Amino acid sequence: MARRGRPRNEQSTTDILVATLELVSEVGLSALTMDAVASRAGVSKATIYRRWSSKEQLLLDAWMSAVRRPDEPDTGSLRDDLRAMFTGLGLDPLPGVDIQRVFPQMIAAAKVNDDVAAAYRAFITERRRPMQAVLRRAVARGELAADVDLDLVHDLLVAPVVYRWLVSDGPVDESVTTRLIEIVLTGVDALPRLEV
Amino acid sequence: MARRGRPRNEQSTTDILVATLELVSEVGLSALTMDAVASRAGVSKATIYRRWSSKEQLLLDAWMSAVRRPDEPDTGSLRDDLRAMFTGLGLDPLPGVDIQRVFPQMIAAAKVNDDVAAAYRAFITERRRPMQAVLRRAVARGELAADVDLDLVHDLLVAPVVYRWLVSDGPVDESVTTRLIEIVLTGVDALPRLEV
Amino acid sequence: MARRGRPRNEQSTTDILVATLELVSEVGLSALTMDAVASRAGVSKATIYRRWSSKEQLLLDAWMSAVRRPDEPDTGSLRDDLRAMFTGLGLDPLPGVDIQRVFPQMIAAAKVNDDVAAAYRAFITERRRPMQAVLRRAVARGELAADVDLDLVHDLLVAPVVYRWLVSDGPVDESVTTRLIEIVLTGVDALPRLEV
Amino acid sequence: MARRGRPRNEQSTTDILVATLELVSEVGLSALTMDAVASRAGVSKATIYRRWSSKEQLLLDAWMSAVRRPDEPDTGSLRDDLRAMFTGLGLDPLPGVDIQRVFPQMIAAAKVNDDVAAAYRAFITERRRPMQAVLRRAVARGELAADVDLDLVHDLLVAPVVYRWLVSDGPVDESVTTRLIEIVLTGVDALPRLEV
DNA sequence: TATTAAGCGAGACGGTACGTCACGTCTTAGG
DNA sequence: CCTAAGACGTGACGTACCGTCTCGCTTAATA
Incomplete structure (x- = not known):
């Protein structure tokens, strides 16, 4: 009606x-x-x-209207899927809008207003789905051990990029993201054998 | 005078x-x-x-007055040094002050005011010195390859903790920091052999 | 519109x-x-x-909102007109407002702010009209000589009252205003014969 | 000591x-x-x-430091004494100081602060002495009737000048002061015969 | 077609906070 | 004891925004 x-x-x-x-x-x-x-x-x-x-x-x-949900690649290789996901990360959605300046303001707002915090958390959960799916498919293919903490792997991969944006102003280019993926995946691969 | x-x-x-x-x-x-x-x-x-x-x-x-500069441990082992540094991270400096709520506000301020940004960067650089020293000593001892990008290693170690504070609200406990150190150091150790 | x-x-x-x-x-x-x-x-x-x-x-x-424009009496006699005008002079317009305390503050303000001064002058000019009319009618009736300086007569009549309010704190009662009118009109009447 | x-x-x-x-x-x-x-x-x-x-x-x-006490002329003629007193009235005491702008501020202050009001009144009383003396000598010489209200005569003479300074912005020159003196003295002279 | 209900831009409203200035006092180092 | 300098707590300045509230008007769905 x-x-x-x-x-x-x-x-x-x-x-x-x-x-x-x-x-x-x-x-x-x-x-x-x-x-x-x-x-x-x-x-x-x-x-x-x-x-x-x-x-x-x-x-x-x-x-939320400005941050697009990332594509969910499915190349058959975890490394390739991740490299695809890191490409085009952090592009500005509109002329005149620097989304890397908006993001910390958004976080600050979420830390102050409880309603905003709840909606923000729900949005983040949703936004993490594509990479979680990528990781789960890698487990299914045997590229990752079955007992790996996928949330931790997720954070190990994403955190350095966000950290450099927000905190340390370090460079985030393809060289960095490639090494980042390699180090994390190699480390995670070795981990179960180390019995942690 | x-x-x-x-x-x-x-x-x-x-x-x-x-x-x-x-x-x-x-x-x-x-x-x-x-x-x-x-x-x-x-x-x-x-x-x-x-x-x-x-x-x-x-x-x-x-x-800046509230965030204490971390101790610089020197146990002779990189893993032990890092474990020591991760202990006591993020403790509140004063009763009534939740430094993890203050931090994102600080970042938001730095992204808006250029003078603040400059002073903030200088402070961060200073604050990173102890861990940089720990990493350099590990290089000297042969625990890390000589050609490793120490800034990247630094960020790989620190970023997940800060990321969980600021963005994803995930847990940060000893289990997490221990696995984090292991994954990163193992991955970095394997890296040169991968010729990246 | x-x-x-x-x-x-x-x-x-x-x-x-x-x-x-x-x-x-x-x-x-x-x-x-x-x-x-x-x-x-x-x-x-x-x-x-x-x-x-x-x-x-x-x-x-x-x-300006508090000071009412005086009535314009027309009794046929200059002395009676003036006596009527002096009656009820300086009455307070509102409870809690002592207009004789406000007036000097008003003058002080006008001497400091040029815009206020201009508006004040315009208001004063307007406010003088009734007495000017009374004086002009007296000229028409022959009670005052045709060549008398009406502004001067006006000021001679009004000034002593205002002066006692503002400067000398002397009494202003009916005895005073009656003698004041008499002295000024008599003096003015004699003046032309004195060829001034 | x-x-x-x-x-x-x-x-x-x-x-x-x-x-x-x-x-x-x-x-x-x-x-x-x-x-x-x-x-x-x-x-x-x-x-x-x-x-x-x-x-x-x-x-x-x-x-008070800026306003000089007027001279006390004694020419033997009331008209001449008064003319002398009106000469040089309102001259500025210092370069950069417009005493006719200061005066209303002084009055406004006196109307607000009781201590200032008392001191102001005392100063005014003192300042009136020379003209009071002039008027008293005129009485002694028979130029003024013995029963004349000297305060009223004083105010009739002085008020128009001050009034034009403060309120009406009218001219105050020798022509004005001469006619002023003539009108008031003539009017006062006629008054006793009018039995007021 | 006429009525009704919500949306609209404009801008006034009682408040609160801004960053500045002046108050009258106090604390310092000297004369 | 006086002096200049300047920090202090207080409180007013005139401005800018807050979130709300009339206004006159517009735009559709309902009667």
Whole structure:
């Protein structure tokens, strides 16, 4: 059953999300103002508050709309699947939006607002599925031992990239990701024999 | 030559830093107000602004004052050195301060304010020295190949812990850190033979 | 054309003017604070600044709203007209407002702020009209010589009253105003014969 | 008995008074700050507060130091005495000080601060003495009736000049003061015969 | 076709916090 | 004891945003 009254303008919704990403990218969450979002989106504040209850919720939605779910390759080789997944990681979704600047603001928001934290966790769980599937197929093929902690392997592979983005500003290029995959897979492969 | 005028009260400085850590820990950077810091520290806003030019600078100093530089163990074994370094990681420096809640706020601040970013980078570089020294001694002892990228090894070891704190909320206990060290060191050890 | 947006609350405007008069009456212009006006009027500071750009402008409007334009009597006799005009001079317009305490603050403000000075002068010119009319009718009736300087006569009549309010704290009662009118009119009457 | 310790610097006292007059002349009492006075006088704030307890007291002293007591002419003719007294009225005492801008600030201060009001009244009483003496000598010579209210005559003469300074911005030149004296003296002369 | 309900931009509203300035006091090192 | 310098807690400044609330108007579904 259709709702009565004038329907919401979906273009406004999109404009607000884009404006939010741009502004968070420019000035951060702390300096983000609803007035600025409204102004840049060409929308009134009421139109924003009709859709989101807080700056953090808005940022969450904006971020989720910008971060695409990774493809799930299936080349038959774990190393090739992983190399495919690391390609194109961290590309900016929109002109004027630096997603690597938005990400830490998103994390900071999730650490502060419990509702945002729950939604953020659910989104992360969903986003991890493709790599979990890749790893599970590798187990099925015998490329990984059956008793390996897949969450740990996942984190060992992903963490260094995110860490360099967020904390240490180190380079993240193909040379790095290739060595990273090799070290982790080799280490994990040796681990069961070491009885840990 | 002696400075003229009434000297600054060092107790006030300390009180402000502690109040800042407590409040960031409680409400985050975005909701942190200078008025609240002043009030909790029993100090006037002017006294804060006389010392720091922005909320971000203040948080930076507070965080640096709270994060102790890690010890630099020298047991003669790389594995034992690393195990020692991972022990006691992330302990809270003050009652009422959850440093793992403060850290992402600190990162978010550094991504927004260039001056803070520079000071943050310098601090991180300094903080990495002990583990770099541990790794260099391992190279000297022949436990690590001479041509290994020590920065990459460093990040492979540290990143998963920080990643679980910040992003995935996974567990970080002794079982995890032990396997982590084993996987990385084993993988790195195999790497040169793989000619990467 | 209709104005857009929520219209201003006229009750707030009135409340602010009354609060301003009360506070200036109590503590003077120098100690008047916008915070106190806002608080007493039950209004936010922004609501004040939306209407007036400075303390002085606010006082000007408050004062103008409080000072009623004098009646313009027309008894057929100059002496009777003047006596009527001097009656009820300086009555307080509101409970809690001592207009004789407000007036010097108003003058001080006008001497400092050029915009206020201009508006003040315009208001004074307007306010002088009734007595100027009374004097002109007296000229028409032959009670005053045609070549008399009406501005000077006006000032001679009004100045002593204001002077005693502001400067010398002398009494201003009916005996004083009656003698004042008599002396000035008699003196003016004699003047042309003295060829000045 | 001489006071112990370092004596006060009298030059500082003078510098403070001059700086106060200049600043009140420029920005008014409301915008006058002790910091600005200290800065312009080349003196520390403590040096000001050691001498005066408030802005109003300081202005009072500054104003009293600037307004010279009028001469007391004795020409043998009331009209000539008055004409002499009106000459040179309102001259500025210092370069950079507009005493007609300072005066209303002084009055405003006196209406707000009771201590200042008392000192101001005493000063005014003292300042009125020369003209009171002139008027009393005129009574002795028979130029004025013995039962005339000298305070009222005084105010009738002085008020229009002050009124034009403060309120109506009308001209105050020799033509005005001459006619003023003539009208008032003629009017007063006629008054007793009118049995008022 | 007319009514009704929600959405819309604009902008005022009572608040809170901003970063600055001035208050009057105090603490330092000297004169 | 006075001085200049300058830090201190307090509190007001005028501005910017908060999230809410009228306004007049627009846009569809319902009656």
